[in-house]
Amino acid sequence: MMTLSAAVLAVLGIAFTFLPEELAVYLGSEPGPLDVLQLQVVGALYAGFAMLNWMAKGSRVGGIYNRPICIANFAHFFIGAMAMFKFLFRYPEQPFTLWILCAVYAGLAAWFGLTLYRHPLPAQSSQV
Structure with a gap:
């Protein structure tokens, strides 16, 4: 469970951190600079949560x-x-x-x- 959630969150975290504009366009939005920044911050949250779950997977x-x-x-x-x-x-x-x-x-x-x-x-x- 922890490994699966870590993997899902890591994929989302990497995607939103490194491809925020592309993902926004794919989802039908025309992102401005603030939108891109918000998506990157969300990506950082996902990545941090993924790391937390990965570290707790053996517990x-x-x-x-x-x-x-x-x-x-x-x-x-x-x-x-x-x-x-x-x-x-x-x-x-x-x-x-x-x-x-x-x-x-x-x-x-x-x-x-x-x-x-x-x-x-x-x-x-x-x-x-």
Whole structure:
């Protein structure tokens, strides 16, 4: 889960950091200098979040373990998915890649949401 989210965020971070103008044009916008700067800052946020998830990939996540990381990921993916759903249902003629990204975000939101309230260790049976 942490590796997948790190990979998704790293791809987005690299893309928005190094190709902000091209991505904006692909999505149907004519970006000005401030728009390009905003996309690059968003790319930096994605890259930082990707690094956080990559560094936590070997740790236990769930229940009380790494709860701040789990909550941050859940909030990011849930809020992002809801914003994309709202946008895509209002403007359905958007590129198919945006629909795919929305589905990935929704899946990761569900996964982090479940992980948030589950203990990462399997239940131990008591044998007498």
